[in-house]
Amino acid sequence: MDALGMVEVNSIAVGIEISDAMMKRAEVKLLLAQPICCGKYMVIIQGGVAEVQNSVDSGLNIAKEYLVDSFVIANVHSQVFTAISGASAVDGVNAVGVIETFSLASCILAADAAVKAADVDLMEIRLGRGMGGKSFVSMTGDVSAVNHAVESGISLEECNGMIANTTIIPSPHIDVMKSLY
Secondary structure (H helix, E strand, O other): OOEEEEEEEOOHHHHHHHHHHHHHHOOOEEEEEEEEHHHEEEEEEEEOHHHHHHHHHHHHHHHHHHEEEEEEEEOOOHHHHHHHHOOOOOOOOOEEEEEEEOOHHHHHHHHHHHHHHOOOEEEEEEEOOOOOOOEEEEEEEOHHHHHHHHHHHHOOHHHOOOEEEEEEEEOOOHHHHHHHO
């Protein structure tokens, strides 16, 4: 299971219908299917590349004008799964980087690109719950690695126009780190 797929729509009812269709279309694992801020709904699945693509395609066929964003990432980095499920344990922090996005899909795409580009650890991918539909990914590593990771994450063509803001904090205060866990 090396692919990750997502469909994000701006209708809860349509989102539930999409999640059912996606699960019936192909042998995939449902990671998340839930409403998020601003009346949107997200469905995230995992599986083989062909199965994930088939499943996402079935969701897109239903989504039509309700579609906010979608993706299929083949060979997704393993840290992405851990970061989506909650905060990851991190030892010794030299710098923290944050990429804030307007869509959930662009956040996951940016996180995958960032962790593939540099020697960083993803702390969390927080997906649009209680944040007005925005999402963010936080990561740690050496200052230069975090800089490179953030630049790589925001330079993706798929994220064009979806990046809200970024920050890189060298030597973050311990209380700030605690607030990120």
